[in-house]
Amino acid sequence: MTASDQQRTTTESPTAMRRLLPADMVERGGCPFDPPAGLRERRGEGAVQPLRLANGASTWLVTGLEEARAVLSDLRFSSDRVRHPDATQLQAHEVEQLAAGGGAAPNVESRTDGMFVFMDPPEHTRLRRLLTGQFTVRRMKALESHIREIAVEHIEAMRAAGTEADLVPAYALPIPSLVICEMLGVDYADRARFQENTRISLDSTSGDDERARAGLELYGFIQELVAAKRAEPADDMLSGLIHDADPPLTDAQLVDMALVLLGAGHETTANMLGLGMFALLEHPDQLAALRDDPALLDNAIEELLRYLSIIQMGVSRVATETVTVGGVEIPAGSTVIIATPEVNRDPRHWGEPDRLDVRRPRASHLAFGHGVHQCIGQQLARVEMQVGLGELVTRMPDLRLAVPAEQVPLRNEMLIFGVHSLPVTWA
Numbered sequence: 001m002t003a004s005d006q007q008r009t010t011t012e013s014p015t016a017m018r019r020l021l022p023a024d025m026v027e028r029g030g031c032p033f034d035p036p037a038g039l040r041e042r043r044g045e046g047a048v049q050p051l052r053l054a055n056g057a058s059t060w061l062v063t064g065l066e067e068a069r070a071v072l073s074d075l076r077f078s079s080d081r082v083r084h085p086d087a088t089q090l091q092a093h094e095v096e097q098l099a100a101g102g103g104a105a106p107n108v109e110s111r112t113d114g115m116f117v118f119m120d121p122p123e124h125t126r127l128r129r130l131l132t133g134q135f136t137v138r139r140m141k142a143l144e145s146h147i148r149e150i151a152v153e154h155i156e157a158m159r160a161a162g163t164e165a166d167l168v169p170a171y172a173l174p175i176p177s178l179v180i181c182e183m184l185g186v187d188y189a190d191r192a193r194f195q196e197n198t199r200i201s202l203d204s205t206s207g208d209d210e211r212a213r214a215g216l217e218l219y220g221f222i223q224e225l226v227a228a229k230r231a232e233p234a235d236d237m238l239s240g241l242i243h244d245a246d247p248p249l250t251d252a253q254l255v256d257m258a259l260v261l262l263g264a265g266h267e268t269t270a271n272m273l274g275l276g277m278f279a280l281l282e283h284p285d286q287l288a289a290l291r292d293d294p295a296l297l298d299n300a301i302e303e304l305l306r307y308l309s310i311i312q313m314g315v316s317r318v319a320t321e322t323v324t325v326g327g328v329e330i331p332a333g334s335t336v337i338i339a340t341p342e343v344n345r346d347p348r349h350w351g352e353p354d355r356l357d358v359r360r361p362r363a364s365h366l367a368f369g370h371g372v373h374q375c376i377g378q379q380l381a382r383v384e385m386q387v388g389l390g391e392l393v394t395r396m397p398d399l400r401l402a403v404p405a406e407q408v409p410l411r412n413e414m415l416i417f418g419v420h421s422l423p424v425t426w427a
Contacts, residue, residue, distance in 0.1 A: 016088060016089050017088035017089070017313060017316060017337070018204050018312055018313065018415060019054070019204055020053040020054045020055050020057075020088060021053065021054070021313065022038055022054075023038075024036055024037050024038030024041075025038035025039055025313070026038075026312050026313060026412075027412045028410060028412060028417065032275075032278070032405075032408070032410050032419075033275075033279050033282075033307060033308055033356070034354060035309070035339075035341035035342050035345060036341070039063070039339055039341060039342045040342070040345075042061070042063060042342070043063065043342065043345075043347070046063075046326075046328070047062065047063055047064025047066070047067040047326045047346075048060055048061070048062050048063075048064070048067050048325050048326045048327075048328040048330075049061050049063070049328075051337065053087060053088070055087070055090055055091060055092045055094075055095050056092050056095045056096070057087035057088075057090060057095045057335065058087075058334075059087050059088070059316075059334065059335040059336065059337055060328070060330055060334055060335070060336045060337070061336075061337050061339055062325070062326075062336060062337065062338050062339060062343065063339045063342040063343060063346070064326060064343065064346055064348065065343050065344070065346040065348070065349045065365075065366065066326070066348075066349075067325050067326040068314075068338045068340075068343045068366055068370070069366070069370050069371075070325050070326070071317055071325055071336055071338060072315075072317070072338065072366075072369060072370040072371040072373070072374075073370060073371040073372075074323065074371075075120065075121065075372075076319060076320050076321055076323050077317035077318065077319055077320070077323070077336060078120050078317060078318045078319075078320050079117065079118050079119060079120055079124070079315075079317060079373060080111075080118060080119055080120045080318075081118045082108050082111060082118075083107075083108055084318040084320060084333075085098055085318070085333075086316055086318050086335055087316075087318075087335035088316045088335060088337065098333075110123070111123050112250070112252060112253070113252060113253065113256050114127060114249065114250075114252060114253030114254060114255065114256030114257040114260075115256045115260065116128055116256075116257065116260070117260055117373065121372060124372065124373070125372070127253070127257065128372075128376060130241060130245055130249075131237075131241075131257070131261075131376055132376065134183070134237050134240075135376050135377055135379060135380060136379070137379050140379040140380050140382075140383045141383065143179065143380070143383060144383050144386075144387060146179075147175065147179060147383060147384055147387045147388075148387050148391065150174070150175055150178050150179070151171075151175055151387050151388055151391040151392075152391060152395070154170060154171050154174055154175065155171070155391060155392065155395050155396065157170070158170050158171065159426075163425055163426055163427070164402050164423065164424070164425045164426075165423075165424060166421045166422060166423055166424075167274060167277060167421075167422040167423075167424050168270070168274045168419065168420065168421050168422050169421075171273070171388070171392070172270045172271070172273035172274040172277070172388070172422070173195070173266070173270040173274075175269070175270075175273065175384055175387075175388050176265060176266040176268075176269035176270050176273075176381075176384050177191050177195065177266040177270070179265070179380070179384065180261065180262060180265030180266050182236070183236065183237050183265070184225075184236060184237050184238050184258060184261060184262060184265075185225070185229060185234050185236030185237065185238045185239055186225060186262065190221070193217075193221060194218060194221060194262060194263075195266070196214075197214040197215075197217050197218045197221075198214075198218065198262075198263050198266075198267055199414075200213075200214035201214050201215060201218070201263075202263075202267065202414050202415040202416060203413055203414055203415075204413050204414070204415070205413045218259060219255060219259070222254075222255045222258045222259055222262070223251065223255055225238065225258065226238070226242065226251055226254045226255055226258070227251075229242050230242055237261070238254070238258055241254060241257065241258075242254060261377070264375075264377060265377060265380075267416050268310065268311075268381065268416055269380075269381045269384045269385065269388075270418070271310050271411065271416050271417065271418030271419075272304070272305070272308065272310055272381070272385055272418070273384070273385060273388045273389065274418050274419045274422050275308055275310060275417070275418045275419055276304045276308065276385065276389055277389060277392060277399075277422065277424075278401075278405075278408060278419055278422055279304060279307065279308060279356060280304075280389070280393075281399070281400060281401055281424075282401075282405055283356050286300075286356055286357070286358045287393070289358055289359065290358055290393055291393055291394070291397060294390065294393075294394065296358050296359060297386055297389070297390050298362070298386065299358055299359065299360065299361070299362050300358035300389070301382060301385045301386055301389070302362050302363070302365065303356065303357060303358050303360050304356075304385075304389075305365060305367035305368075305385075306344045306350075306363075306365040306367060307344070307356050308367075308417075309340050309341040309343075309344045309345075309365075309366075309367055310367075310416055310417045310418055311340050311341075311367075311415075311416065311417075312341075312414070312415055312416070312417050313337060313338075313339055313340065313341070314337065314338040314339055314340030314341070314343070314366075315337075315338050315340070315369065315373075316335055316336065316337045316338070317335070317336045317338070318333065318334070318335050318336070319331065319332055319333065319334045319335075319336065320332065338366070340366055340367070343366050344365045344366055344367065349363070350363070368381075396426055398426045398427045399424055399425075399426050400424065400425060400426070401422075401423065401424060401425075402423040402424055402425040403423050408421070408422060408423075409421055
């Protein structure tokens with residue numbers, strides 16, 4: 001495999017899977033907090049069920065919680081898109097070649113990129129281990145007071161500006177963006193540059209040329225940052241990866257790892273903050289319960305993570321051998337798609353799964369994934385949500401929507417679901 005082939009495989013558009021699925025399985029309507037109608041209609045048809053993609057590929061859809069855990073914790077299901085062709089990333093002619101026996105990936109002795117989210121152990125293990133120490137529960141708790149300062153500062157700025165604001169750019173986006181910029185050593189003044197290019201990359205309506213341009217600009221931005229940190233290291237995560245890794249990481253690995261962290265570090269939490277507050281405003285009884293008893297906050301965060309499941313559809317894996325899951329035989333080479341929004345509404349695991357209940361006893365969910373690829377930044381996300389939503393609830397008790405709920409623009413075209421804007425007002 002040539003370097004260009006490997007680069008193409010590891011940088012495929014993250015929106016590729018979304019384009020191959022029926023619209024009713026990825027677009028949320030009616031209640032914006034529920035899974036898409038096409039997913040809900042499949043409820044009761046089996047925790048593991050066949051699904052044909054628009055490219056002609058026959059895949060398997062997992063909608064059950066235990067079955068999803070089984071797939072994500074079984075190393076016979078691969079994340080490696082270089083060595084194992086993933087049907088969600090293939091075009092129709094590639095699917096035909098694969099079916100004819102001529103599309104198998106060539107042997108790759110070692111990966112030279114840093115896209116650890118699309119690797120298997122031991123390559124994944126080595127790169128992830130370099131990051132583990134940066135995201136410990138203790139370290140995230142130590143950040144809590146600083147995150148609170150950021151949240152309070154933005155609430156005060158909104159109040160000083162009047163009695164209305166768009167909560168997304170004024171609050172939900174700046175909090176995680178500031179934090180991940182500081183952790184990686186990115187100048188916050190550059191945030192607009194990477195946020196816009198990340199948005200284009202995750203927008204399923206973006207053209208191929210537009211997405212390619214955004215990808216190149218993002219890559220170039222991080223390349224410049226890596227070069228600067230090599231020359232003048234500082235007390236940040238990227239400098240640590242550059243100067244402390246043994247054996248050293250290449251520039252290509254560093255850029256890939258930084259891209260993953262920078263994108264995931266602001267995009268997901270920002271949308272959980274925006275959509276989470278929207279959900280609370282639309283469930284005034286739940287919001288009132290949280291205001292009356294702040295001790296419910298931890299439970300509320302876990303319930304919102306479960307209830308909203310903002311990763312459109314979820315993740316995919318490829319079976320490296322024939323495996324039986326939930327009584328269904330998955331043939332070797334098959335792609336399996338974890339339908340996270342529906343998995344987190346599994347009626348076998350939760351009573352009244354379609355109801356938001358901040359008093360629901362804390363239970364495990366798959367909002368952060370499971371197994372060796374479980375989100376490395378989940379503790380940071382939890383702290384940002386606890387502080388971000390907690391401060392809004394307590395400091396702005398009269399917060400309410402400034403427009404009818406049906407006028408709030410949803411991010412249906414994006415890989416990460418949420419709201420494009422959330423106009424709010426207060427007394």
